[in-house]
Amino acid sequence: MAAEQAKVDPMHQFTIEPLFGTDHWAIAGYNIAFTNSALWMAITAVVLWVFVAGGLKRQVVPGRWQMAVESFTGFIDNLLAANVGPAGKKYVPYIFSIFMFILFANLLGLLPLALVGLHPFTFTSHFSVTGVLAILSFAIVLVVGFWRHGFHFFSLFVPHGTPLWLMWLIPVIELVSFLVRPFSLALRLFVAMMAGHVLLEVLSSFVIDSTNAGPGWAAMIGIPSFVLMIAICALELLVAGIQAYVFALLTSLYLNDAENLH
Amino acid sequence: MPQISQLAETYSSQIFWLLIFFGFVFFAIGRGMVPKVMATVEARDQQIAADLAAAEAARNAADAEEEAWRVQANAQRAEAQSVIAAAKLDAAKASEVRLASASAAIDARVGEAEARISAARGDALKEIETVAAEAASDIVARLAGVTVDAAAAQGAVKEVLHG
Numbered sequence: 001m002a003a004e005q006a007k008v009d010p011m012h013q014f015t016i017e018p019l020f021g022t023d024h025w026a027i028a029g030y031n032i033a034f035t036n037s038a039l040w041m042a043i044t045a046v047v048l049w050v051f052v053a054g055g056l057k058r059q060v061v062p063g064r065w066q067m068a069v070e071s072f073t074g075f076i077d078n079l080l081a082a083n084v085g086p087a088g089k090k091y092v093p094y095i096f097s098i099f100m101f102i103l104f105a106n107l108l109g110l111l112p113l114a115l116v117g118l119h120p121f122t123f124t125s126h127f128s129v130t131g132v133l134a135i136l137s138f139a140i141v142l143v144v145g146f147w148r149h150g151f152h153f154f155s156l157f158v159p160h161g162t163p164l165w166l167m168w169l170i171p172v173i174e175l176v177s178f179l180v181r182p183f184s185l186a187l188r189l190f191v192a193m194m195a196g197h198v199l200l201e202v203l204s205s206f207v208i209d210s211t212n213a214g215p216g217w218a219a220m221i222g223i224p225s226f227v228l229m230i231a232i233c234a235l236e237l238l239v240a241g242i243q244a245y246v247f248a249l250l251t252s253l254y255l256n257d258a259e260n261l262h
Numbered sequence: 263m264p265q266i267s268q269l270a271e272t273y274s275s276q277i278f279w280l281l282i283f284f285g286f287v288f289f290a291i292g293r294g295m296v297p298k299v300m301a302t303v304e305a306r307d308q309q310i311a312a313d314l315a316a317a318e319a320a321r322n323a324a325d326a327e328e329e330a331w332r333v334q335a336n337a338q339r340a341e342a343q344s345v346i347a348a349a350k351l352d353a354a355k356a357s358e359v360r361l362a363s364a365s366a367a368i369d370a371r372v373g374e375a376e377a378r379i380s381a382a383r384g385d386a387l388k389e390i391e392t393v394a395a396e397a398a399s400d401i402v403a404r405l406a407g408v409t410v411d412a413a414a415a416q417g418a419v420k421e422v423l424h425g
Contacts, residue, residue, distance in 0.1 A: 011263055011264060012264075014263070014264040014265055015264045015268070016264060016268050016272045016275075016276070018275075027278070030274035030278070031271060031272070031274050031275050032274060032275045032278040032279070033272075033275045034275075034279070035272065035275055035276075035279070037272075037275075037276060037279070038275065038276075038279035038283070041279055041280060041282075041283040041284075042279075042283055044283070044287075045283040045284075045286050045287050045291075048287060048291060049286075049287075049290065049291055052291050052295045052296070052299070053295065055299055056295055056298060056299060058298065058299075058302045059302075060302075060305070060306055060309060062302075062306075066302075069299055070299055070302070070303050073296055073299045073300050073303065074303060077300065092292075092296060092297075092300065093288065093292035093293045093296050093297065094288060094292060096291075096292050096296050097284070097287045097288040097291060097292035097296075098284075100287070100291075101284055101287050123276075123280075125265070126265050126276060127265055128265070128269060128272065128273045128276040128277065129276055129280050132276075132277050132280050132281070132284075133280075133284070136284075190265070194265070
Protein backbone atom coordinates (compact mmCIF):
# COMPACT_ATOMS: atom_id res chain seq x y z
CA MET A 1 0.00 0.00 0.00
CA ALA A 2 2.82 2.36 0.91
CA ALA A 3 4.60 1.50 -2.32
CA GLU A 4 1.37 2.19 -4.18
CA GLN A 5 1.15 5.69 -2.69
CA ALA A 6 4.80 6.52 -3.41
CA LYS A 7 4.35 5.65 -7.07
CA VAL A 8 4.77 8.75 -9.20
CA ASP A 9 2.46 9.24 -12.13
CA PRO A 10 4.52 11.23 -14.68
CA MET A 11 1.37 12.31 -16.50
CA HIS A 12 -0.35 13.72 -13.42
CA GLN A 13 1.43 17.05 -13.85
CA PHE A 14 -0.60 17.68 -17.02
CA THR A 15 -3.95 17.29 -15.30
CA ILE A 16 -6.22 20.26 -15.66
CA GLU A 17 -8.11 21.21 -12.52
CA PRO A 18 -10.72 23.93 -12.19
CA LEU A 19 -9.74 26.45 -9.54
CA PHE A 20 -11.63 28.65 -7.12
CA GLY A 21 -14.85 26.68 -7.61
CA THR A 22 -15.34 27.93 -11.15
CA ASP A 23 -15.96 24.50 -12.68
CA HIS A 24 -19.61 25.36 -13.40
CA TRP A 25 -18.78 28.47 -15.45
CA ALA A 26 -20.11 28.12 -18.96
CA ILE A 27 -21.00 30.13 -22.03
CA ALA A 28 -23.75 28.69 -24.24
CA GLY A 29 -23.23 25.29 -22.72
CA TYR A 30 -19.47 25.34 -23.20
CA ASN A 31 -17.48 24.99 -20.01
CA ILE A 32 -15.07 27.85 -19.35
CA ALA A 33 -13.88 26.94 -15.87
CA PHE A 34 -10.87 28.96 -14.72
CA THR A 35 -8.37 26.13 -14.49
CA ASN A 36 -4.76 25.85 -13.40
CA SER A 37 -3.94 26.05 -17.12
CA ALA A 38 -5.80 29.35 -17.43
CA LEU A 39 -4.09 30.58 -14.26
CA TRP A 40 -0.67 29.97 -15.77
CA MET A 41 -1.72 31.65 -19.00
CA ALA A 42 -2.67 34.64 -16.86
CA ILE A 43 0.64 34.49 -14.98
CA THR A 44 2.53 34.26 -18.29
CA ALA A 45 0.65 37.24 -19.67
CA VAL A 46 1.27 39.29 -16.51
CA VAL A 47 4.97 38.40 -16.29
CA LEU A 48 5.38 39.19 -19.97
CA TRP A 49 3.54 42.48 -19.46
CA VAL A 50 5.79 43.36 -16.52
CA PHE A 51 8.88 42.43 -18.54
CA VAL A 52 7.97 44.56 -21.55
CA ALA A 53 6.63 47.41 -19.41
CA GLY A 54 9.97 47.52 -17.59
CA GLY A 55 11.66 48.11 -20.93
CA LEU A 56 9.32 50.92 -21.90
CA LYS A 57 11.29 53.74 -20.30
CA ARG A 58 12.17 54.96 -23.80
CA GLN A 59 15.58 56.26 -22.77
CA VAL A 60 18.04 57.16 -25.47
CA VAL A 61 20.76 55.44 -23.47
CA PRO A 62 19.03 52.24 -22.35
CA GLY A 63 19.39 50.55 -18.98
CA ARG A 64 19.82 46.80 -18.62
CA TRP A 65 16.11 46.00 -18.56
CA GLN A 66 15.31 48.21 -21.52
CA MET A 67 18.29 46.69 -23.34
CA ALA A 68 16.91 43.18 -22.71
CA VAL A 69 13.44 44.06 -24.03
CA GLU A 70 14.93 45.85 -27.02
CA SER A 71 17.12 42.88 -27.81
CA PHE A 72 13.99 40.70 -27.97
CA THR A 73 12.10 43.10 -30.23
CA GLY A 74 15.22 43.53 -32.34
CA PHE A 75 15.58 39.75 -32.54
CA ILE A 76 12.02 39.35 -33.86
CA ASP A 77 12.49 42.32 -36.16
CA ASN A 78 15.64 40.76 -37.65
CA LEU A 79 13.93 37.39 -37.93
CA LEU A 80 11.13 38.90 -39.99
CA ALA A 81 13.45 41.12 -42.01
CA ALA A 82 15.56 38.07 -42.91
CA ASN A 83 12.67 35.74 -43.71
CA VAL A 84 9.95 38.00 -45.08
CA GLY A 85 11.81 41.17 -46.03
CA PRO A 86 10.59 44.74 -45.60
CA ALA A 87 6.96 43.57 -45.75
CA GLY A 88 7.56 41.58 -42.57
CA LYS A 89 7.73 44.68 -40.36
CA LYS A 90 3.98 44.73 -39.82
CA TYR A 91 4.01 41.19 -38.37
CA VAL A 92 6.43 42.09 -35.57
CA PRO A 93 3.64 42.52 -32.97
CA TYR A 94 2.13 39.10 -33.73
CA ILE A 95 5.42 37.19 -34.00
CA PHE A 96 6.72 38.95 -30.89
CA SER A 97 3.56 38.05 -28.98
CA ILE A 98 3.58 34.41 -30.01
CA PHE A 99 7.33 34.00 -29.43
CA MET A 100 7.38 35.67 -26.03
CA PHE A 101 4.12 34.03 -24.90
CA ILE A 102 5.42 30.56 -25.72
CA LEU A 103 8.91 31.31 -24.37
CA PHE A 104 7.62 32.66 -21.06
CA ALA A 105 5.10 29.82 -20.76
CA ASN A 106 7.83 27.22 -21.33
CA LEU A 107 10.23 28.86 -18.90
CA LEU A 108 7.64 29.53 -16.19
CA GLY A 109 6.51 25.90 -16.45
CA LEU A 110 10.08 24.84 -15.66
CA LEU A 111 10.35 26.90 -12.49
CA PRO A 112 11.05 24.70 -9.45
CA LEU A 113 8.12 26.19 -7.58
CA ALA A 114 7.25 22.83 -6.07
CA LEU A 115 9.98 23.63 -3.53
CA VAL A 116 7.62 26.24 -2.04
CA GLY A 117 4.52 24.11 -2.47
CA LEU A 118 3.21 25.50 -5.77
CA HIS A 119 2.78 23.45 -8.91
CA PRO A 120 3.78 25.15 -12.12
CA PHE A 121 1.71 24.15 -15.09
CA THR A 122 3.09 24.20 -18.62
CA PHE A 123 0.06 24.92 -20.78
CA THR A 124 2.19 24.60 -23.92
CA SER A 125 2.26 20.87 -23.17
CA HIS A 126 -1.43 20.69 -24.16
CA PHE A 127 -2.22 20.37 -27.82
CA SER A 128 -5.54 22.11 -27.22
CA VAL A 129 -3.42 25.23 -26.53
CA THR A 130 -0.65 24.79 -29.10
CA GLY A 131 -3.34 23.83 -31.63
CA VAL A 132 -5.13 27.13 -31.14
CA LEU A 133 -1.85 29.03 -31.53
CA ALA A 134 -0.96 27.04 -34.66
CA ILE A 135 -4.43 27.60 -36.15
CA LEU A 136 -4.07 31.32 -35.41
CA SER A 137 -0.78 31.45 -37.30
CA PHE A 138 -2.14 29.32 -40.13
CA ALA A 139 -5.29 31.45 -40.37
CA ILE A 140 -3.19 34.61 -40.58
CA VAL A 141 -1.15 33.04 -43.38
CA LEU A 142 -4.33 32.10 -45.27
CA VAL A 143 -5.95 35.51 -44.78
CA VAL A 144 -2.81 37.39 -45.80
CA GLY A 145 -2.23 35.10 -48.79
CA PHE A 146 -5.72 35.39 -50.21
CA TRP A 147 -5.94 39.09 -49.32
CA ARG A 148 -2.76 39.96 -51.17
CA HIS A 149 -2.87 37.50 -54.07
CA GLY A 150 -6.49 36.40 -54.39
CA PHE A 151 -6.88 33.07 -56.14
CA HIS A 152 -3.36 33.50 -57.45
CA PHE A 153 -2.33 32.30 -53.98
CA PHE A 154 -3.05 28.77 -55.22
CA SER A 155 0.05 29.04 -57.41
CA LEU A 156 1.88 28.38 -54.12
CA PHE A 157 1.15 24.73 -54.83
CA VAL A 158 2.98 24.85 -58.15
CA PRO A 159 6.67 25.46 -57.49
CA HIS A 160 8.79 27.12 -60.15
CA GLY A 161 10.11 24.77 -62.81
CA THR A 162 7.51 22.03 -62.31
CA PRO A 163 7.43 19.98 -65.54
CA LEU A 164 4.01 19.85 -67.16
CA TRP A 165 3.78 16.08 -67.01
CA LEU A 166 4.13 16.26 -63.18
CA MET A 167 1.29 18.77 -62.80
CA TRP A 168 -1.07 16.03 -61.63
CA LEU A 169 1.25 15.11 -58.73
CA ILE A 170 3.26 18.07 -57.44
CA PRO A 171 0.31 20.35 -56.49
CA VAL A 172 -1.24 17.49 -54.53
CA ILE A 173 1.98 16.93 -52.59
CA GLU A 174 2.36 20.68 -52.03
CA LEU A 175 -1.23 20.96 -50.88
CA VAL A 176 -0.79 18.14 -48.38
CA SER A 177 2.46 19.62 -47.06
CA PHE A 178 0.70 22.99 -46.77
CA LEU A 179 -2.25 21.54 -44.88
CA VAL A 180 0.04 19.63 -42.54
CA ARG A 181 1.65 22.87 -41.37
CA PRO A 182 -0.72 23.70 -38.49
CA PHE A 183 -0.48 20.15 -37.21
CA SER A 184 3.30 20.10 -37.33
CA LEU A 185 3.42 23.52 -35.64
CA ALA A 186 1.10 22.45 -32.83
CA LEU A 187 2.42 18.92 -32.31
CA ARG A 188 6.10 19.90 -32.32
CA LEU A 189 5.69 22.31 -29.43
CA PHE A 190 3.27 20.10 -27.52
CA VAL A 191 5.41 16.96 -27.86
CA ALA A 192 8.68 18.70 -27.04
CA MET A 193 7.30 20.27 -23.88
CA MET A 194 5.47 17.19 -22.72
CA ALA A 195 8.40 14.86 -23.38
CA GLY A 196 10.78 17.04 -21.38
CA HIS A 197 8.48 17.27 -18.41
CA VAL A 198 7.73 13.55 -18.46
CA LEU A 199 11.43 12.79 -18.62
CA LEU A 200 12.15 15.04 -15.63
CA GLU A 201 9.29 13.50 -13.71
CA VAL A 202 10.43 9.95 -14.46
CA LEU A 203 14.00 10.71 -13.45
CA SER A 204 12.83 12.38 -10.24
CA SER A 205 10.76 9.28 -9.45
CA PHE A 206 13.95 7.23 -9.93
CA VAL A 207 15.71 9.46 -7.42
CA ILE A 208 12.89 9.25 -4.88
CA ASP A 209 12.17 5.54 -5.21
CA SER A 210 15.83 4.48 -5.20
CA THR A 211 16.54 6.62 -2.14
CA ASN A 212 13.55 5.07 -0.36
CA ALA A 213 14.92 1.62 -1.22
CA GLY A 214 18.16 2.19 0.68
CA PRO A 215 21.51 3.97 0.51
CA GLY A 216 23.00 1.41 -1.89
CA TRP A 217 20.25 1.95 -4.44
CA ALA A 218 20.48 5.67 -3.90
CA ALA A 219 24.19 5.65 -4.71
CA MET A 220 23.74 3.36 -7.69
CA ILE A 221 20.60 4.80 -9.29
CA GLY A 222 19.54 7.90 -7.38
CA ILE A 223 22.71 9.97 -7.72
CA PRO A 224 23.33 9.26 -11.43
CA SER A 225 19.65 10.02 -12.11
CA PHE A 226 19.94 13.26 -10.20
CA VAL A 227 23.03 14.29 -12.18
CA LEU A 228 21.23 13.43 -15.39
CA MET A 229 18.21 15.45 -14.20
CA ILE A 230 20.38 18.52 -13.71
CA ALA A 231 21.78 18.12 -17.21
CA ILE A 232 18.31 17.61 -18.65
CA CYS A 233 17.04 20.68 -16.80
CA ALA A 234 19.67 22.67 -18.70
CA LEU A 235 18.59 20.95 -21.90
CA GLU A 236 14.95 21.78 -21.14
CA LEU A 237 15.81 25.46 -20.74
CA LEU A 238 17.39 25.25 -24.18
CA VAL A 239 14.38 23.40 -25.59
CA ALA A 240 12.05 26.01 -24.11
CA GLY A 241 13.86 28.70 -26.09
CA ILE A 242 14.30 26.62 -29.21
CA GLN A 243 10.65 25.56 -29.43
CA ALA A 244 9.48 29.15 -29.04
CA TYR A 245 12.00 30.17 -31.70
CA VAL A 246 10.96 27.36 -34.06
CA PHE A 247 7.31 28.33 -33.70
CA ALA A 248 8.09 31.97 -34.47
CA LEU A 249 10.50 31.07 -37.27
CA LEU A 250 8.10 28.71 -39.02
CA THR A 251 5.26 31.18 -38.67
CA SER A 252 7.43 33.84 -40.29
CA LEU A 253 8.45 31.43 -43.08
CA TYR A 254 4.78 30.66 -43.77
CA LEU A 255 4.04 34.37 -43.72
CA ASN A 256 6.82 34.79 -46.28
CA ASP A 257 4.96 32.36 -48.56
CA ALA A 258 1.81 34.40 -48.12
CA GLU A 259 3.53 37.76 -48.60
CA ASN A 260 5.94 36.99 -51.41
CA LEU A 261 4.50 33.82 -52.99
CA HIS A 262 7.77 32.12 -54.11
CA MET B 263 -2.60 11.21 -20.74
CA PRO B 264 -4.70 14.13 -19.50
CA GLN B 265 -4.27 16.00 -22.77
CA ILE B 266 -6.52 13.40 -24.43
CA SER B 267 -8.56 12.00 -21.57
CA GLN B 268 -9.60 15.47 -20.39
CA LEU B 269 -9.99 16.91 -23.87
CA ALA B 270 -13.77 16.72 -24.09
CA GLU B 271 -14.37 18.46 -20.78
CA THR B 272 -11.57 21.07 -20.94
CA TYR B 273 -11.12 22.07 -24.61
CA SER B 274 -13.64 24.92 -24.44
CA SER B 275 -12.10 26.32 -21.29
CA GLN B 276 -8.56 25.98 -22.73
CA ILE B 277 -9.50 27.75 -25.98
CA PHE B 278 -11.52 30.44 -24.21
CA TRP B 279 -8.84 31.42 -21.70
CA LEU B 280 -6.05 31.12 -24.25
CA LEU B 281 -7.87 33.52 -26.56
CA ILE B 282 -8.46 35.88 -23.63
CA PHE B 283 -4.87 35.91 -22.42
CA PHE B 284 -3.14 35.63 -25.78
CA GLY B 285 -5.47 38.34 -27.02
CA PHE B 286 -4.34 40.49 -24.10
CA VAL B 287 -0.70 39.71 -24.92
CA PHE B 288 -1.20 40.53 -28.59
CA PHE B 289 -3.24 43.71 -28.23
CA ALA B 290 -1.77 45.18 -25.05
CA ILE B 291 1.84 44.09 -25.42
CA GLY B 292 2.34 43.24 -29.10
CA ARG B 293 0.29 46.11 -30.53
CA GLY B 294 0.52 48.50 -27.61
CA MET B 295 4.03 48.33 -26.23
CA VAL B 296 6.28 46.70 -28.82
CA PRO B 297 5.86 49.52 -31.39
CA LYS B 298 6.91 52.01 -28.71
CA VAL B 299 9.98 49.95 -27.85
CA MET B 300 10.88 49.69 -31.52
CA ALA B 301 10.24 53.39 -32.06
CA THR B 302 12.73 54.08 -29.27
CA VAL B 303 15.30 51.87 -30.96
CA GLU B 304 14.58 53.57 -34.27
CA ALA B 305 14.92 57.03 -32.71
CA ARG B 306 18.22 56.03 -31.12
CA ASP B 307 19.55 54.64 -34.40
CA GLN B 308 18.50 57.82 -36.18
CA GLN B 309 20.10 60.00 -33.54
CA ILE B 310 23.33 58.02 -33.78
CA ALA B 311 23.28 58.34 -37.56
CA ALA B 312 22.55 62.07 -37.31
CA ASP B 313 25.32 62.56 -34.76
CA LEU B 314 27.77 60.70 -36.96
CA ALA B 315 26.73 62.79 -39.95
CA ALA B 316 27.14 65.99 -37.91
CA ALA B 317 30.58 64.87 -36.76
CA GLU B 318 31.53 64.06 -40.33
CA ALA B 319 30.30 67.46 -41.51
CA ALA B 320 32.21 69.19 -38.70
CA ARG B 321 35.37 67.33 -39.66
CA ASN B 322 34.94 68.28 -43.29
CA ALA B 323 34.39 71.92 -42.28
CA ALA B 324 37.52 71.83 -40.12
CA ASP B 325 39.49 70.33 -43.00
CA ALA B 326 38.25 73.02 -45.37
CA GLU B 327 39.06 75.73 -42.84
CA GLU B 328 42.55 74.36 -42.35
CA GLU B 329 43.04 74.22 -46.10
CA ALA B 330 41.85 77.83 -46.44
CA TRP B 331 44.13 78.88 -43.59
CA ARG B 332 47.06 77.14 -45.28
CA VAL B 333 46.36 78.87 -48.60
CA GLN B 334 46.07 82.20 -46.82
CA ALA B 335 49.26 81.58 -44.87
CA ASN B 336 51.09 80.68 -48.06
CA ALA B 337 49.83 83.83 -49.74
CA GLN B 338 50.87 85.96 -46.78
CA ARG B 339 54.27 84.35 -46.71
CA ALA B 340 54.77 84.99 -50.40
CA GLU B 341 53.67 88.60 -49.92
CA ALA B 342 56.11 89.02 -47.07
CA GLN B 343 58.88 87.59 -49.21
CA SER B 344 58.13 90.04 -52.00
CA VAL B 345 58.02 92.93 -49.54
CA ILE B 346 61.40 91.89 -48.18
CA ALA B 347 62.84 91.59 -51.67
CA ALA B 348 61.55 95.04 -52.61
CA ALA B 349 62.98 96.52 -49.44
CA LYS B 350 66.32 94.87 -50.16
CA LEU B 351 66.30 96.27 -53.67
CA ASP B 352 65.42 99.76 -52.40
CA ALA B 353 68.14 99.60 -49.81
CA ALA B 354 70.65 98.42 -52.39
CA LYS B 355 69.70 101.25 -54.72
CA ALA B 356 69.87 103.87 -51.96
CA SER B 357 73.27 102.68 -50.80
CA GLU B 358 74.50 102.68 -54.39
CA VAL B 359 73.37 106.25 -54.84
CA ARG B 360 75.02 107.30 -51.60
CA LEU B 361 78.20 105.46 -52.48
CA ALA B 362 78.23 107.17 -55.86
CA SER B 363 77.77 110.62 -54.37
CA ALA B 364 80.32 109.91 -51.70
CA SER B 365 82.86 108.69 -54.25
CA ALA B 366 82.14 111.74 -56.42
CA ALA B 367 82.82 114.00 -53.45
CA ILE B 368 85.96 112.08 -52.65
CA ASP B 369 87.10 112.31 -56.28
CA ALA B 370 86.47 116.04 -56.26
CA ARG B 371 88.49 116.50 -53.10
CA VAL B 372 91.25 114.27 -54.41
CA GLY B 373 91.40 116.34 -57.64
CA GLU B 374 91.47 119.56 -55.69
CA ALA B 375 94.24 118.26 -53.50
CA GLU B 376 96.25 117.10 -56.51
CA ALA B 377 95.83 120.50 -58.11
CA ARG B 378 97.05 122.14 -54.94
CA ILE B 379 99.99 119.78 -54.78
CA SER B 380 101.02 120.49 -58.38
CA ALA B 381 100.63 124.23 -57.81
CA ALA B 382 102.77 123.98 -54.70
CA ARG B 383 105.38 122.02 -56.62
CA GLY B 384 105.45 124.69 -59.39
CA ASP B 385 105.86 127.41 -56.83
CA ALA B 386 108.60 125.45 -55.16
CA LEU B 387 110.39 124.90 -58.48
CA LYS B 388 110.24 128.65 -59.24
CA GLU B 389 111.64 129.48 -55.85
CA ILE B 390 114.39 126.92 -56.33
CA GLU B 391 115.25 128.62 -59.67
CA THR B 392 115.35 132.02 -58.06
CA VAL B 393 117.45 130.82 -55.19
CA ALA B 394 119.74 128.92 -57.56
CA ALA B 395 120.16 131.97 -59.82
CA GLU B 396 121.01 134.18 -56.86
CA ALA B 397 123.37 131.59 -55.55
CA ALA B 398 124.98 131.17 -58.99
CA SER B 399 125.47 134.93 -59.45
CA ASP B 400 126.89 135.12 -55.93
CA ILE B 401 129.27 132.27 -56.60
CA VAL B 402 130.33 133.85 -59.93
CA ALA B 403 130.89 137.30 -58.24
CA ARG B 404 133.00 135.80 -55.52
CA LEU B 405 135.06 133.44 -57.67
CA ALA B 406 135.47 135.48 -60.85
CA GLY B 407 134.60 138.93 -59.60
CA VAL B 408 132.30 139.24 -62.47
CA THR B 409 128.95 140.73 -61.94
CA VAL B 410 126.41 138.83 -63.83
CA ASP B 411 123.02 140.39 -64.24
CA ALA B 412 120.11 138.55 -62.87
CA ALA B 413 118.47 137.72 -66.19
CA ALA B 414 121.59 136.00 -67.54
CA ALA B 415 122.03 134.06 -64.30
CA GLN B 416 118.50 133.00 -64.44
CA GLY B 417 118.78 131.82 -68.02
CA ALA B 418 121.87 129.81 -67.19
CA VAL B 419 120.20 128.16 -64.19
CA LYS B 420 117.18 127.36 -66.24
CA GLU B 421 119.42 125.81 -68.83
CA VAL B 422 121.14 123.59 -66.23
CA LEU B 423 117.93 122.69 -64.35
CA HIS B 424 115.76 121.87 -67.31
CA GLY B 425 118.60 120.57 -69.56
